[in-house]
Each structure stands twice: as structure tokens, then as C-alpha cells.
Amino acid sequence: MTAFPPMREGILTRGIGSFYTVEEKDGTRHTVRAKKKFRKLRLTPMVGDRVRFTPGSGEEHGWLEEILPRDNEMVRPPVSNISLLLMVIAPAPEADLLLVDRMLAQARRQGIERKILVNKQDLDPDLSGRIREIYRGADCEVLSCSAVTGEGLEAVRRAMTGQVSCLAGQSGVGKSSLLNAILETRQETGEISPRIARGRNTTRHVELFTAGGIRVLDTAGFSLLEMTEIMDPVTLKEDYPEFVALEGQCRFSPCLHDREPGCAVMEAVRAHRISPERVERYRILLGQVRETWKERYD
Numbered sequence: 001m002t003a004f005p006p007m008r009e010g011i012l013t014r015g016i017g018s019f020y021t022v023e024e025k026d027g028t029r030h031t032v033r034a035k036k037k038f039r040k041l042r043l044t045p046m047v048g049d050r051v052r053f054t055p056g057s058g059e060e061h062g063w064l065e066e067i068l069p070r071d072n073e074m075v076r077p078p079v080s081n082i083s084l085l086l087m088v089i090a091p092a093p094e095a096d097l098l099l100v101d102r103m104l105a106q107a108r109r110q111g112i113e114r115k116i117l118v119n120k121q122d123l124d125p126d127l128s129g130r131i132r133e134i135y136r137g138a139d140c141e142v143l144s145c146s147a148v149t150g151e152g153l154e155a156v157r158r159a160m161t162g163q164v165s166c167l168a169g170q171s172g173v174g175k176s177s178l179l180n181a182i183l184e185t186r187q188e189t190g191e192i193s194p195r196i197a198r199g200r201n202t203t204r205h206v207e208l209f210t211a212g213g214i215r216v217l218d219t220a221g222f223s224l225l226e227m228t229e230i231m232d233p234v235t236l237k238e239d240y241p242e243f244v245a246l247e248g249q250c251r252f253s254p255c256l257h258d259r260e261p262g263c264a265v266m267e268a269v270r271a272h273r274i275s276p277e278r279v280e281r282y283r284i285l286l287g288q289v290r291e292t293w294k295e296r297y298d
């Protein structure tokens with residue numbers, strides 16, 4: 001009789017077909033296959049999953065035994081357990097702040113910490129100041145950086161340490177450049193494969209890269225994170241930290257802060273405590289969310 005090898009824990013860093021790469025805390029990697037029971041349970045392992053597995057021996061693959069409960073999961077790209085969303089914007093292409101606000105709200109709902117990276121600082125050093133002003137009170141730190149000159153990257157790396165991060169943002173803002181720049185200098189840890197150097201923009205392959213305490217999802221081919229839940233117009237305001245602070249102070253209750261008389265949010269805008277742009281875009285987003293909600297439920 002052979003003794004069962006002990007079960008170990010790790011994180012799924014990539015999957016190809018029914019084979020997955022599991023990485024342990026110390027960086028050791030194993031190839032495992034998902035057991036049939038997962039298909040019966042209609043449970044598809046995802047990159048980012050924390051799992052239990054039994055390692056293989058020698059050339060033989062091991063087995064994926066158990067997927068631990070997920071903190072969150074995305075539909076597109078299919079990844080789980082993101083802890084930090086880095087929303088990248090730049091002076092060019094012109095920043096789509098409605099997209100930023102939408103992503104920030106969704107991420108907050110999923111319990112994901114959020115930061116805005118203002119990249120291409122070398123092209124316009126003033127943009128980050130304007131963004132910081134707009135997002136004051138939004139519980140979202142604004143970091144400025146340049147993937148080209150390297151400025152600000154050390155602070156970005158510090159922010160990413162210990163997290164499972166994901167870069168999102170419009171095409172052309174510099175997500176791939178940042179990913180390379182952030183990971184490149186970590187190569188001394190020997191964990192970065194040369195694969196990231198070549199262009200992977202055509203593929204829709206998802207991989208979790210690890211280097212020196214930084215785990216970042218390479219989501220080349222995806223600009224956004226699509227969450228499982230659709231947004232609810234009634235609760236959208238809860239994902240605006242500036243508004244949450246004023247909850248209960250409006251004349252009407254509930255108040256959606258959508259032009260109701262005696263609205264404390266409007267009062268805060270007039271007193272220059274909340275950015276008028278944030279509120280303006282909140283209303284646009286609210287309109288969009290209502291439309292989607294109607295299509296789904298009416």
C-alpha cells in the first residue's frame with residue numbers, strides 16, 4: 001500500500017486545457033490536472049484560485065483536489081481573488097473617466113481595493129494633479145508614473161506588494177508597458193519568464209505573474225474587468241465613498257442624489273467638497289445602469 005502524499009496549498013497561475021500551474025508560497029511550481037469531480041460540480045478552476053493539490057512525482061503531473069472559497073470572480077477575463085485594481089489612465093488617449101468611475105464602483109462592490117495610475121507622466125505632468133482633485137474623498141489613491149522614464153514605478157511596486165493586482169484601462173494607456181516595467185526589475189528573483197517580453201496582445205490568455213512579492217494578472221487582450229453581478233441603480237451610490245459619508249443628510253430618504261431637492265451631495269458640490277464632475281458622471285452612469293437593469297428585469 002502506498003501512503004497518500006500530503007495535500008499542499010498554492011495559487012493557480014495559469015491553465016492550459018485541463019492542466020494547470022500551481023505555485024506554492026515559496027515559489028515552487030507544479031503542474032496539476034483537475035479531477036473529474038470539478039466538472040460534475042460545474043466548477044471551473046480559474047487563474048487566481050487558491051487551491052489544495054497533491055503534487056506529482058518526477059515527470060508525472062499532480063492533481064488539483066480542492067478550490068478554496070473565492071473572494072471574488074470576474075467573467076472576463078476569467079480570474080478570481082483580485083485584491084487590487086489598478087485603473088490606468090494617461091494624457092493620451094484622452095482619459096475616459098466614466099469608464100474609470102464605473103470600474104471603481106464595481107471593484108469596490110467586490111471588495112477590491114482601488115488605485116488610479118496616471119501613466120505617461122512624461123507627456124503631461126499636470127494630469128495627475130487634476131485627477132487627484134477629482135478623486136479626493138473617493139477612497140482611491142492616485143499614483144503618477146511613466147513606464148518609459150520609470151518615474152513613480154517604485155511607489156507602484158510598493159502598492160502592489162502583497163496583493164493580487166490587475167491592470168485595467170483603455171487600450172493604449174500603457175498597461176502592457178507598465179506590466180513589463182514593473183516586473184522587469186524584479187527579474188533577480190528569477191521568476192519572470194522571458195515570455196512576457198514578446199507581444200502577447202493578440203492572445204486572450206490570462207496568467208498570474210509573480211516576482212518579489214508582487215502578483216499581477218497579465219490580462220493582455222482585455223481592457224476591462226467584467227464582474228459577474230450587474231450593477232443595481234438603487235445601490236450604485238453606495239459605491240461612491242464621497243456620498244456614503246453624507247448618507248442620511250438629504251431631505252428625501254432614500255435619495256439617489258439625482259437632482260432631488262435638498263440633496264446633501266449637491267450641497268457638498270456647491271461647497272467644493274465633492275468634485276462636480278464626479279457627480280455629473282455618477283448621474284450618467286446611473287442612467288446607464290438603470291437601462292441595463294430595465295433590460296434585464298422588466
Ligand SMILES: Nc1nc2c(ncn2[C@@H]2O[C@H](COP(=O)(O)OP(=O)(O)O)[C@@H](O)[C@H]2O)c(=O)[nH]1
Nearest residue numbers: 119120121146147148171172173174175176177
Ligand atoms: N510617452 C510615454 N509613452 C508610453 C508610456 N507607457 C506606454 N507608452 C506608449 O503607449 C503606447 C501604448 O502602450 P501599451 O503598453 O501597448 O498600452 P496598452 O494597450 O494599455 O497595453 C506604446 O506606444 C507605448 O510605448 C509612458 O509612460 N510614456
Ligand SMILES: [Mg+2]
Nearest residue numbers: 175176201220
Ligand atoms: Mg496591452
Ligand SMILES: [Zn+2]
Nearest residue numbers: 250255257263
Ligand atoms: Zn441626495
